[in-house]
Amino acid sequence: MKQKAKIWLQDRVKIDVEKVKDSINEQVPDYLKGLWFCLGGTPLICLILQFVTGILLMFYYIPYQEVAYQSVKFISSDVRFGWLIRGIHHSSAQVMIASMFLHMVRVYFTESYRKPREITWMVGVVLLGISMGLGFTGYSLICDQVSYWATVVGTNIAGATPVIGNHIRLFMRGGEDITQSTLTRFFVLHIVILPTSLIVMLVVHLFFVRSHGIHYEEKDCSKKGEGFYPFFPEHVLNEIGIFLVLIASFTIFNYFFPPSLGEPFNPNVTPEHIKPEWYFFGVFRFLKLVSYQAGILGSLFIGMCLFAWPIIDSLLEKLMGCKASKSTRYIIGMAFIVAWATFTAWEAVT
Amino acid sequence: MNRRNFLEKLLIFALGIVSAGVFAEAIVVIYRFLMPFQKRKTLKTFVCFSNNLLRGQAKEASLRGNKIILLNNEDKIVAFSATCPHLGCSVIWDRKGQTFLCPCHMAAFDKNGQVLTGPPPRPMDQYRVLIEGNSVFVFVPENYWAQREV
Numbered sequence: 001m002k003q004k005a006k007i008w009l010q011d012r013v014k015i016d017v018e019k020v021k022d023s024i025n026e027q028v029p030d031y032l033k034g035l036w037f038c039l040g041g042t043p044l045i046c047l048i049l050q051f052v053t054g055i056l057l058m059f060y061y062i063p064y065q066e067v068a069y070q071s072v073k074f075i076s077s078d079v080r081f082g083w084l085i086r087g088i089h090h091s092s093a094q095v096m097i098a099s100m101f102l103h104m105v106r107v108y109f110t111e112s113y114r115k116p117r118e119i120t121w122m123v124g125v126v127l128l129g130i131s132m133g134l135g136f137t138g139y140s141l142i143c144d145q146v147s148y149w150a151t152v153v154g155t156n157i158a159g160a161t162p163v164i165g166n167h168i169r170l171f172m173r174g175g176e177d178i179t180q181s182t183l184t185r186f187f188v189l190h191i192v193i194l195p196t197s198l199i200v201m202l203v204v205h206l207f208f209v210r211s212h213g214i215h216y217e218e219k220d221c222s223k224k225g226e227g228f229y230p231f232f233p234e235h236v237l238n239e240i241g242i243f244l245v246l247i248a249s250f251t252i253f254n255y256f257f258p259p260s261l262g263e264p265f266n267p268n269v270t271p272e273h274i275k276p277e278w279y280f281f282g283v284f285r286f287l288k289l290v291s292y293q294a295g296i297l298g299s300l301f302i303g304m305c306l307f308a309w310p311i312i313d314s315l316l317e318k319l320m321g322c323k324a325s326k327s328t329r330y331i332i333g334m335a336f337i338v339a340w341a342t343f344t345a346w347e348a349v350t
Numbered sequence: 351m352n353r354r355n356f357l358e359k360l361l362i363f364a365l366g367i368v369s370a371g372v373f374a375e376a377i378v379v380i381y382r383f384l385m386p387f388q389k390r391k392t393l394k395t396f397v398c399f400s401n402n403l404l405r406g407q408a409k410e411a412s413l414r415g416n417k418i419i420l421l422n423n424e425d426k427i428v429a430f431s432a433t434c435p436h437l438g439c440s441v442i443w444d445r446k447g448q449t450f451l452c453p454c455h456m457a458a459f460d461k462n463g464q465v466l467t468g469p470p471p472r473p474m475d476q477y478r479v480l481i482e483g484n485s486v487f488v489f490v491p492e493n494y495w496a497q498r499e500v
């Protein structure tokens with residue numbers, strides 16, 4: 001009976017199940033059991049949560065400036081489990097970005113971005129950029145005071161880019177000011193364009209990850225054991241474990257600290273403390289320290305360096321030789337992390 | 351089966367149970383989130399002054415998204431839902447015939463809301479009315495979105 005059904009299906013759906021099984025069931029080196037190496041899976045889990053909760057939020061959210069705030073308030077206080085769905089969407093966005101940062105740190109210090117995996121890294125930086133864009137546009141949607149003024153400041157910062165800045169600002173705002181036109185644009189970006197780009201880039205990212213295999217550290221493999229284990233079920237089970245821990249934490253956290261909502265936006269009154277989401281703190285502080293133009297150019301430059309790091313890295317190696325470039329790489333990485341963390345903490349406490 | 355193997359199986363089993371639980375929970379949460387619920391809280395709502403409504407005269411109004419017809423029936427003011435109990439069309443008051451008529455399937459109701467002819471399965475729905483001095487109030491259910499008409 002089962003055999004018959006299988007043949008019936010196979011005759012119609014022309015996919016070789018065994019081949020698919022084989023390609024999914026790649027052997028994974030043992031050290032992937034380490035938590036550092038599961039960090040690539042965590043943003044993926046969060047992304048799935050973002051999709052589920054984001055689609056649910058869309059059932060109630062109204063992208064109309066006069067009622068957007070009301071609709072978010074309605075979600076938070078009237079809809080059953082609204083606090084949970086909105087809360088998970090918020091927490092999971094934070095964890096998604098945080099785990100992306102950590103994933104990058106692990107890739108950097110294991111030198112996994114080097115030949116032949118340069119493109120995987122570059123696509124990864126694009127993924128980070130898209131996610132930060134999602135965070136920025138999503139934050140604007142709720143139309144409370146902080147979110148409104150973050151939009152004002154954010155679009156002005158983008159507008160200060162030399163030469164093309166004014167075009168970018170007009171394009172983002174859909175006019176000179178923050179209006180309904182801006183909300184519509186941010187909504188489309190947040191709901192359609194950025195999520196779709198994220199998925200496309202993610203598929204590319206995972207394709208490259210798979211085609212090169214997980215980077216295998218020669219010098220360390222003796223320590224970590226040379227064994228391999230199958231992707232399925234072991235690795236999948238690990239990820240399910242992480243998923244369960246995440247969803248439990250999100251639920252407990254949001255039960256005690258439900259997502260907040262400030263006063264409705266008021267274009268005439270700027271509140272005293274306007275802050276972006278924490279992952280923009282570093283850049284925000286940096287912009288306060290130096291002159292406006294220098295800040296923008298500096299941030300752009302750092303972004304470009306991040307993107308092109310695999311190329312810069314190989315140039316360094318050619319110039320300095322293998323050994324010196326290794327320690328330089330280490331120092332640059334550490335310096336970058338320390339600087340970023342300092343700026344972020346500094347912004348957080350002021 | 352050795353000990354290690356057994357523990358591994360047990361772990362996978364436990365993971366399976368917990369995952370199934372979370373999955374079931376998620377279905378319940380999503381169902382409840384999406385299911386619109388009616389808050390049955392009714393609110394006292396002003397309609398008009400009673401001396402503006404003469405005997406045998408009716409007045410239509412939309413209160414918090416509820417379409418009502420206020421009727422002065424032999425000096426007693428009553429509030430009907432204008433929504434036909436058949437399939438939801440809006441009924442109108444025919445002053446001459448002293449009947450409510452529904453244009454959709456030709457139903458007629460008397461001034462007490464009882465079905466005279468046509469397919470409606472029950473009499474017209476009514477709301478509680480309160481007269482305070484000269485003011486007529488009707489108790490209608492709160493309706494979140496209708497209050498925020500744009």
Ligand code: HEM
Pocket residue numbers: 047050051053054055057058061072086089090093094096097131132134135136138139140141142190191195259
């Ligand atoms: C397909 C995917 C997504 C959909 C359909 C979606 C949809 C939505 C909707 C409708 C809102 C407004 C309601 C609210 O504020 O609670 C929102 C808010 C938000 N979204 Fe998303 N979103 C998606 C993905 C993401 C991703 C990937 C991120 C970040 C990495 C993100 C970050 C945010 C943030 C920070 C908010 C503000 C939340 C708050 O303050 O409560 N979203 N999203």
Ligand code: FES
Pocket residue numbers: 434435436437438439452453454455456457468469470
């Ligand atoms: S809807 Fe009124 S008679 Fe059918």
